Amino acid sequence: MMWYEIFKFEIRYRLKRSDTYIFFAFMLLFSIVGVEFIFQGVDIGGIKMNAPLVIAKTMGAITGLFMILASMIMGVPILRDFEYNIAAIMYSNPIKKRDYLLGRFLGSYAILLIVFSGLLIGMIIGEFMPWHKPTDYHPFHFYSYLKPFITVILPSLFFGASLFFVSGALSKKLVVVYTQGIILFVIFMLTKAITNDFAQALFDPFSLTTLTLITESWTVAERNVQAIPFSGVLLLNKLFWVLSGIAILFLGYKKFSFTVVKDKRRFKKKTQPLEIQSNDGSNTEIPEFKTAHGLKSKWNELRHFSWFYFVSVCKQPSFWAIVICGMIIILVNSVNLGTVYGVDSFPATYFIIEELQESSMYFFLIILMFYSGELIWKERSVDLNLIYDATSMSNFLNLVGKFIGLIGIYIVLMISLILSGIIFQTMNGYYNYEFEVYFNGFFLEILPFLILYTFIAFFVQVLTNNKFIGIFIVMVLFILNIVLGAFGYDHALYLFGGSSLATYSNMNGYGHFLTPYLIIKSYWLSFGILLLVVASIVSVRGTETNLIKRLKASKYRISNSIKKLGASMGFIFILLGGFIFYNTNILNTYWTNSEETEFRVAYEKTLKKFEYFPQPKIVDVNLTVELYPKSLDYTVEGYYMLKNTSDSLISEVHLQKIIESDVALISVIFEGGATEDKKYKTYDYSIFKLNQVLHPGDSIKMNFEQTYTTNGFESGNGSTTVVNNGTFFNNKNFPSLGYNKKYELNDADDRVDYNLPERVDKAGRKDIKELLNARSGSDSDGINFEIVIGTSEDQTAIAPGTLLKKWKKNNRNYFHYKMENQMIDFYSIVSAQYEVKKDTWTSNIDSLANPVDLEIYYSKGHDYNLDRMMTAMKSSFEYFSTNFSPYQYEQMRIMEFPRYAEFAQSYPGTVPFSEAIGFVLDIDDEEDVDMAFYVTAHELAHQWFGMQVEAANVQGRLMILETLSQYAAIMVLKQQYSEKKVQQFLALQADKYKEGKRRQHKQEPSLALVENQNYIYYAKGAINMYEFQNQIGESNVNLALKRFIKDWNTIDGKLKMKTDRYATTNDLLGYFREVTPEELQHIIHELFETIAPLKISNI
């Protein structure tokens, strides 16, 4: 029973050590908020926070996160004997290797279980925390926690424990213990790359994907209450990892040698040349010199330190293991780059760099946390510290040297990653490397972040003077900072490090975001240096480790130069802080989340009464917009013509300015005069009492002038309304009439907290008021539109309408657009440096019709898919005008805009199209669906469904607008490509639908009653419409749509004119019924009015 003695000793030893308790406490505390942390920002879809599935997934994820902790516990038991030089005594005892290893392993595993029981206990305690809403929870069930802990967590832990124990025992290196968590992470990442669902579930070491797979077909109710069955793929998964664990243990047992000297061959080689040479050195004279302590010698000292520590980390094999892992992961992950609808983008450098940044973060953090500890402890770990400490070196320079050395290490990893990126690009035949983008991506975006956290890590390591605790505190601080940001406390002045740099756009570079970013980073950099100064003063020098005594002794350690440095850094810190505060809080307004929430609540409570207050409608818009891309400003002046379309008198006009502090409504002048009631000025809501009451049918001209001025910078990532290159905004930025529902508080839980009634996304199909609205709070039923836009001389500005005139004045470009016919009140203003591709399309049917001008405005170099888009425009026009109705405008323009948003959006005759989705897709016609083509077709279809026929703002609205556009685009895709491509596209939609359904917690509505669920109106809509035309024939569907448009189009639709309301799905389905044979009538009900499962017969 020798192993039992060793086992007991191990446990007793560990129980006496504080780190065991610290680990446990950490685990416990973290687990209390575990569910919130893991599921933060994820809509878990009406599932209770203590549903067995949620508990199991949280446990799995936390176990994954804390594998490092497992490594620290399991990696050290054998290593310890070598570290404390007790191995020789230990191994010369008459104990068996089996007993020794078994005892140590089981003892450590028992401790591991004790520590991880913090997970179980913590999560249980978490359930009873006072801040939870009882409605989010089932009654407490101990078994719901215990079962996943035993079936899911223990096997994972066993595998981790075996792996870490064996690698620690065989390598006998502490750094291996730190870094082996990474091995498991690599395994985890590799399983993510497996495309086969089953295999992925089988090999996921933390069983997250496994749990997803086995519960995939569960309904919400089942997910809520059903315990996780320990069978099927979960059982196999656990079996696999447990067996792997046993295999590793067995292998380790075979390999482990019960001797102290681990490599005899190497040892011999080293000792042989060290024969003592007995030449007497006593005659040697030591040269005379004076030690220098001036500035130059300090500089030399610093250089020397930096290089010394840099090299010392470079010599660690563990570092290179991290580098190689990083490079491999990137090569695996980069397989899917900038993927939109299953189509990859060209491996442009900015995609690569984003992928690199994302997947390398973990590696950088590991290096940061562990090597900062290693470096701070470098001298002490080899017992060389007393010699160091007795020299005249400066603490500060030494610390800075270590700091710079570590920064050098980051740079090595960055360069390796860049290399792997370039290799990847080359392998894919892409040679436009853009080193500048690589450089910026790492050295501008990542490095400052790492530098700042390295300050923290050094500071904490010095202060705590305990490597493990230091690492943990750094981790906690890191997480805390994220949590703080997530709760909206993200002001650059106190959110450590400020926010990250805005998305890089090929069109706009880093734009105007760069300068504030650098200022904020400098602010934190000065703070970091201050931390380093403090750290250098209180760092351990000599044998005194007690923090209070160190603090007391520090007064003799502050040299003049340190004092000066500290003072100047403090000064810079305060100065920059003041400057930032001036910019973010004085020039601009800073709102925390709760301030914003309260504002929204007050807005609704005060102004909701005006929601359906009779207002005139905008019928004419005539504006002059001046854009200033350099200074990020615009001014707009002009008029709205307002018409009383109601049958009662209107005596006041309610004007809502967009609630944004940098937008100012300079003047509003009503023809005939009005007095302004400023009672609701807080909400930028003005009531103008008209001097002359507006009679039904009367119009009044409202002149206004508005400015948008960018002053300084905002905290966080400011606005993208006007940017240096690629401005895109729409008329929602301009004054609107009446109450704006968009300012209401949306979150259902918050609404309950503030005693607000439940908010419905869409009114029912019988809501009389909303049937008259095409949009939420619509202030127009169609406008005549004319606009002049001025912009800088290198840019082209575009708005809907025919370009009447174009001229230059004061080194600015001016464009005058006018829409010939009535259009919806929805227009975009776009301006950028553009290349243009032009073509025309002439209708085959109506030979008298004017040709339509087709134009694609794109950023230089983004010309990969222009032909596809052009073809899409032509085929779409052909198909839609043949099958639905003629195209109503004289031009169609596609304009690229920066990838701050990833969508394309249809406006009358214009489609702003994001840089991210189509312009740079690498479409392989064999494998991919031509998404540049498809998206173009979809947006063009909106010129019919959205521009010609509008839908009432009630349930089902988005089926009319989006589902029909999907249908139309699919038909064009089928015509241009093949049925097979359509099937491929629909398969993707089916995935999206399933994904969306899983995330949604409300009862799924039918298509006809869809509200804002895009997985229904896009994904399911596409599939069901396709099935519908399969059943009743394409031509019948088209006939129905043709009739629908004819009767309901906004301008002269027969029924539209008669009823004065907009169309609903009720109307639409009527047209469907007309063209459907009697025996198939039931499918209309099935496809559009029920939530029957997808018909995937064809997919």
Next chain:
Amino acid sequence: MELIIDNLSKTYSNGVKALQNISLEIPKGMFGLLGPNGAGKSTLMRTLATLQEADKGTVYLGDIDILKQKNELRQVLGYLPQQFGLYPKITAEVLLNHFAVLKGIGNKSIRKETVEALLHKTNLYAVRKQNLSGFSGGMKQRFGIAQALLNNPKLLIVDEPTAGLDPVERNRFYNVLSELGENTVVILSTHIVEDVKEMCTNMAIINQGNVLLKGNPLKIIEELEGKVYQKTIVKSELETYKQNYQVISEKLFIGKPIIHILSDTEPGNHFSRVNADLEDVYFSQIFGNNTNL
């Protein structure tokens, strides 16, 4: 330049009084600090080497207030701790060069010259390109003294340097030490009496944080001259002798105990007089209850 320790005290947080009002004046030359394990030697040495705070008292090296002007002292300090390790994956030359930078030798060529000279002096030149992980105990200790001498120290502190060295290595080590000019205050702490006798012009014996004796070794020995007697006895008689005589040491010679006693008069009883040795002084201080010395 003289090292003056005045009333130095240090009590550890666990209550151990490591130094109790220590006062010593240490002139240039070799000074031996003799005491058993745990006597407070290392505490004193570390305090002198600026590595530990004292509770009270002052220490001056010339004008330098050691307890406050730590960095000034460090510039003229050489220190070889009792225990130290070396980076394994680094050569002797590189590490010594590194220490030279730490000690403020900024000029590259001077640094190279100094490092080479010290490598010669400590007889490590031939192995300068070897990784330190392969160094034997003696080589490691010589490396230690090489780094301590890098900055031409005015105060050199060597803490138990010969523990664990074989006689050859020990001699080699002392050869290096003995060559130091008379301009340096060298403090050698040890529990080996021979070391002090061979090397030091001045010495002190400390135990339990107190200075028991200080002075010139030869003079100290002189005081005992003619008072030390020895006898080979049977082991079972030891207790009886201890009761009747002032036994200052007992050791074995070919398996039989030999005792030394201290006596002002001829003790008779087959005791024979021997020449007093420093060891006798040491043992009489540590174990003897003779306090009138």
